[in-house]
Amino acid sequence: MFGAAILFASYNGNSQTASVEPGYEIVESDNQSAYMRELPPRPDKIVDSDHSWALDPEKAKWSFQNVSKILPTDFVSRGTGPVLPLSYADTGVMHESFTAPDASKHPLREILHELGVDGFIFVKDSVVRVEAYYNGFTPDRRHIAFSVTKSLIGSLVGLLVHEGRIDLSQTVVHYLPELEGSGFADATIRQVLDMTSNVVWSADRLDPTSQVDLNSRAGGFQSRPDDFPFSNTLEFLKSVENAGPHGEVGLYSPGNTEILGWIISRLEGRNWQEVFSERIWSRIGAERDGLIAVDPGGHGFATAGFSGTLRDFARFGLMLENEGFFNGEQIVPVEWVRDVRYGDEQALRAWRASEQAANRPHVKFYRNHFRVLDDNSGEFVAQGHFGQRVYVNMESNVVAVFLSVTPSRALREFQIDLIREIDASVP
DSSP, X not given: XXXXXXXXXXXXXXXXXXXXXXXXXXXXXXXXOSSSOSSSOOGGGOOOSSTHHHHOHHHHHHHTTOGGGXXXXXXXXXXXXXXXXXXXXXXXXXXXXXXXXXXOXXXXXXXXXXXXXXXXXXXXXXXXXXXXXXXXXXXXXOEEOTTHHHHHHHHHHHHHHHTTSSOTTSBHHHHOGGGTTSTTTXXXXXHHHTTOOOBOOOOOTTOTTSHHHHHHHHTTSSOOOTTOXXXXXXXXXXXXXXXXXXXXXXXXXXXXXXXXXXXXXXXXXXXXHHHHHHHTGGGTTOSSOEEEEXXXXXXXXXXXXXXXXXXXXXXXXXXXXXXXXXXXXXXXOHHHHHHHHHOXXXXXXXXXXXSHHHXXXXXXXXXXXXXXXXXXXXXXXXXXXXXXXXXXXXTTTEEEEEEEOOOOHHHHHHHHHHHHHHHHHOX
């Protein structure tokens, strides 16, 4: 439980606080993980590419900021253009009291610590009001965002749909004929985007025969045995079986995102991450190149492989909050962002019929690889494993990003409540 007497008592903020410059604050200057601390690290404290790097919270404190040291990765170029500066206002919000998950009141900087935050940024009216770093994370470091990657892919698909290169009514096999006979073959691209394809998919990360684990190994996201049967996720997807009619029920399956990534790569004749760099990442004024985990052939792991800086994820969110217009140009089509926001009745029905709906009360429906919380206010999120989140509220002009190690689902969902409370307190 989130009890102030236990959790907050252990936090000595003053001993590690260093005000670096106006605008952001580094609260913990050292990484808190017990792993990878010595030079060389002790053999029992090395983080390697078995799946525990992403599942063990103690390892995650180090690994989420150091993916390139344990997995093969490719750069996602920021391009050669100038960095787009962010505007800052000194609001003192970090020291204001807010409601913690146990309903007690504490300063924001303490709540963020107890949520397992590595980095948090809150932007309102295009002005940064809070930017804070914990666990040795800094503005120039990258952090893996896991399934936020799916929303990057969804945004890139929107560009190709707008240009008439992807037809949402076409089936998967139209673009990827090698998936003939797989469970995804006759799903439409619209169904894939909204995760309403109906396939056999186990999400048990501890079962090495589960689809989620096989997908991860095929995509280069964890180590694989020498006799592993798949060279990449496209080969793996051939083995996924159908479970019934598509389009009726939401089923969160990373296979959908891998399909979209391969369609982009096939249409462009190059890896999707290169297209994403050219069409989106190089146009938002990013400070640093992104990183993407890749399979042995260099294809990006669309499921969950992207890492970037806190500020650059905020820039991506600001682009969406402004209906795709950012840094002087229309990057993602207005119509696509509006389609994310409003969805349709089919998306709403499919979400309500899904098993996820009961466990995620904040979410209204799933659209184009985003979770929509409130279509009226334009409130939607890209989110990932252990508390990665890019939050957008178009009516409040708010963008917030969490990069975290937060194993508890309840505390991850609390992020939304905290953002809303901060928004209500900031003029």
